[in-house]
Amino acid sequence: MRGQTGKGRSGSEKILDCENTDSIYASLEAITGAKREAIESFLRDIDIESLYSSSSPPRVAGNVFLLDAFRRKFRTELCYDKTCWFHLTRITESTTFDQGILPLGDCFDSVFAWLHRLLRDVVSAEQWAEFKKQWLQKTSIWAQDYKRKTENRFHWGPYAILVRDHAFKSEEVGNHDYLSGPEIVENICYGFEDIYHIDVLSEFRAKTKPCIVKFLHDGTESKYPIAALRHVYAIIWGKKCGSECNEGFDGEAVRTRKWVGSQFDR
Numbered sequence: 565m566r567g568q569t570g571k572g573r574s575g576s577e578k579i580l581d582c583e584n585t586d587s588i589y590a591s592l593e594a595i596t597g598a599k600r601e602a603i604e605s606f607l608r609d610i611d612i613e614s615l616y617s618s619s620s621p622p623r624v625a626g627n628v629f630l631l632d633a634f635r636r637k638f639r640t641e642l643c644y645d646k647t648c649w650f651h652l653t654r655i656t657e658s659t660t661f662d663q664g665i666l667p668l669g670d671c672f673d674s675v676f677a678w679l680h681r682l683l684r685d686v687v688s689a690e691q692w693a694e695f696k697k698q699w700l701q702k703t704s705i706w707a708q709d710y711k712r713k714t715e716n717r718f719h720w721g722p723y724a725i726l727v728r729d730h731a732f733k734s735e736e737v738g739n740h741d742y743l744s745g746p747e748i749v750e751n752i753c754y755g756f757e758d759i760y761h762i763d764v765l766s767e768f769r770a771k772t773k774p775c776i777v778k779f780l781h782d783g784t785e786s787k788y789p790i791a792a793l794r795h796v797y798a799i800i801w802g803k804k805c806g807s808e809c810n811e812g813f814d815g816e817a818v819r820t821r822k823w824v825g826s827q828f829d830r
Contacts, residue, residue: 578644580789582727583778585799588792595789596640606637607797627808630797631790642786649724649779649813651820652731652742654749654772656682661777664821667720668713668748679752682771683764691760699755706755713748717817724779724813724820726788727795730805731776737805743774779820787811 578594581587589600596603610633612626622629635641651665680692700707713719725731725739734741745753745765753765788811795809 577646579646579648579780580644580726580784580792581648582729582792582795583648583650584728585796588727588796591644592789592792595642595644596638598638598640602638603793604796604800606634607793607800610797611801612797613801613803625808627787627790627794630793631786634790634793642789644784644789646780646782647726647784647788647813649726649781650728650731651722651724651777651779651813653746653775653777654743654769655775656772659775664819665722665724665777665779665815666819667722667815667817669717669720669817670819672714675748676752679749679764679768683767686762686767687756687760687764695756695759699752699759704755704758706751706758710748710751710755713751720815720817722813722815722820724777724815726791726811726813727805727809728776728778729795730810733805737810738807743776745769781813781820783813 578591580591580595582591589603592598592603593600610630612630615622615629616626624632631642676692676696680687680689683692700711730737730739731743734743740747745768749768750765753768756762756764791809791811795805797803798805798809
């Protein structure tokens with residue numbers, strides 16, 4: 565799926581779309597009016613790591629330094645209209661997002677029912693009912709983590725990442741691997757395995773597939789295009805991607821409706 569980056573000169577919406585390297589540059593061209601070659605040249609000429617390891621490093625964080633330098637170079641305030649985000653999960657063939665992407669608070673009970681439908685070949689209805697009844701009384705880390713998520717709206721999301729490529733670099737960027745399994749599903753599966761010694765997480769993964777849901781949101785901040793710039797900077801310089809190369813979306817317990825489409829490749 566290609567990005568929807570609008571061209572500023574024609575009056576179309578300017579959208580930051582970090583689906584791939586080309587869409588990042590196309591977005592930055594539309595937002596700033598600068599050409600890709602000029603942006604690449606700017607990034608090649610600025611050695612952030614050397615600056616910060618010098619005897620007189622900048623007194624601001626690396627992304628703030630990059631933002632200020634980029635603004636001066638291209639005389640831009642990085643104003644734009646919408647941001648594309650990428651929600652990571654696993655689904656079955658029949659899954660749709662016609663209701664949007666739901667926060668955890670809307671689907672706690674349905675997650676348990678959905679999981680048992682997937683696992684009924686290896687887990688009896690009696691085992692599952694007994695597990696659901698007693699598990700949350702336990703003090704295992706899996707039960708405690710599940711309760712922490714269910715009891716506090718702060719953890720309900722839905723969540724997404726700005727740079728799609730980071731979906732495949734969870735260890736490198738320090739994120740949970742959501743394409744391997746949502747945290748709440750892993751909590752339940754590991755909790756079941758602790759009690760019954762049955763590896764239901766592998767069964768879950770065998771019956772689902774990774775999915776990336778791309779959606780648009782009206783929220784815009786200058787830190788988003790700077791994270792995108794830091795991502796392509798890392799590519800140019802052959803650096804590993806860290807948290808400075810990405811930003812996250814938090815739906816704050818409200819379902820996300822403006823989805824663009826789902827992608828199933830990994």
